[in-house]
Amino acid sequence: DAEITQSPRHKITETGRQVTLACHQTWNHNNMFWYRQDLGHGLRLIHYSYGVQDTNKGEVSDGYSVSRSNTEDLPLTLESAASSQTSVYFCASSSGETNSPLHFGNGTRLTVT
């Protein structure tokens, strides 16, 4: 069955370190998204991609970057981790057809100390 997997599931890092969270999907979806989930804020869009070599900023993109070198992967990089980036991060994908559903991974819990 097709799926979307995130790794690692849990990560603890120190302030100032570079961190990369992995996202891999086997749906062959064009669209991929990164969200962060914080209490009281719901799910907020960080970056998104509509295909290979395409990346776009979401509403909370500062301090994050993504790259899309193939269809399956959209890694999220925190250039210099900050305590404010402690959160649960979710990757999602969709086919791109009108109103197609998002398929989410199970998340990565990141703690920045």
Add this chain to the structure above:
Amino acid sequence: GENVEQHPSTLSVQEGDSAVIKCTYSDSASNYFPWYKQELGKGPQLIIDIRSNVGEKKDQRIAVTLNKTAKHFSLHITETQPEDSAVYFCAAQMNTGFQKLVFGTGTRLLVSP
């Protein structure tokens, strides 16, 4: 841009009771409204959606209603069961040709046996 408000933030009901979660949106151009259910330790999963040309949609024990004039939509769960306990997110999307969902802040539903 679009803003989605969701209420209540927490909802406790007895098994067999009904539960209602309400959302309002700000942008009248939004025309697609999905609902996602998130179980503990997992990513959100689409449970039902509605488009702006429809006022109500049902799927077994769950239903969604949409009032375009008032710009609000609601999730109704009847005959609640303990396995309905989860966090529920509403979302809104404009039909701009690009898939960008704006999520509400979530409702934690607890169904007690």
